[in-house]
Amino acid sequence: MEGLRFLLSVMLVMIAALVQTSVFHSIRPFGASPDVVLLMVVVGVVWLKPEAAVLLGFLGGLLLDLLGSAPLGLSGLAFTVGSYITVRSRDRFNYGLPVGVITVGGITLVTLVTNALVGTLFGEGTLGNPDIIRTLLLVPIYNMVFALGLLPLADRLFSWVAGPRHRWVRSGL
Numbered sequence: 001m002e003g004l005r006f007l008l009s010v011m012l013v014m015i016a017a018l019v020q021t022s023v024f025h026s027i028r029p030f031g032a033s034p035d036v037v038l039l040m041v042v043v044g045v046v047w048l049k050p051e052a053a054v055l056l057g058f059l060g061g062l063l064l065d066l067l068g069s070a071p072l073g074l075s076g077l078a079f080t081v082g083s084y085i086t087v088r089s090r091d092r093f094n095y096g097l098p099v100g101v102i103t104v105g106g107i108t109l110v111t112l113v114t115n116a117l118v119g120t121l122f123g124e125g126t127l128g129n130p131d132i133i134r135t136l137l138l139v140p141i142y143n144m145v146f147a148l149g150l151l152p153l154a155d156r157l158f159s160w161v162a163g164p165r166h167r168w169v170r171s172g173l
Helices: 002-022 036-047 050-067 074-095 097-121 132-162
Strands: none
Touching: 002 036, 002 050, 002 132, 036 050, 036 074, 036 097, 036 132, 050 074, 074 097, 097 132
């Protein structure tokens, strides 16, 4: 079952990377777009064991680095941090959809801040970008809006493909 969950998660992250780099590269309401790759990583991490969850985060970020213009490994590192935070806080998803959506927003914000800090340390100048505040405010909101539909849909999809979640994650979405 764990292999099916991981495979499904990787497939969803790959589809999200294609959507993010093609559709949301040009559609940027108010100057920012959702980070659907990170959102799909968070959705997958909720269903995976911790080791596979952190690997999914790293692979999702690395895929985004390969398809984008960021230095190789920058998003991989930030998404790994986001995956770890999701693993440590995934019990929040058991309290229902509103709490899960707010958790997605918080994880998105922490991941973006990590990406900005590490990017700045390695010469990307991310924190010097005048649009950084807009990005840090809008991207978590966009991810929260998308999570309203994706969390229940992913819950059904993962249950259908790989059976119920592990005993450490109670279905509550």
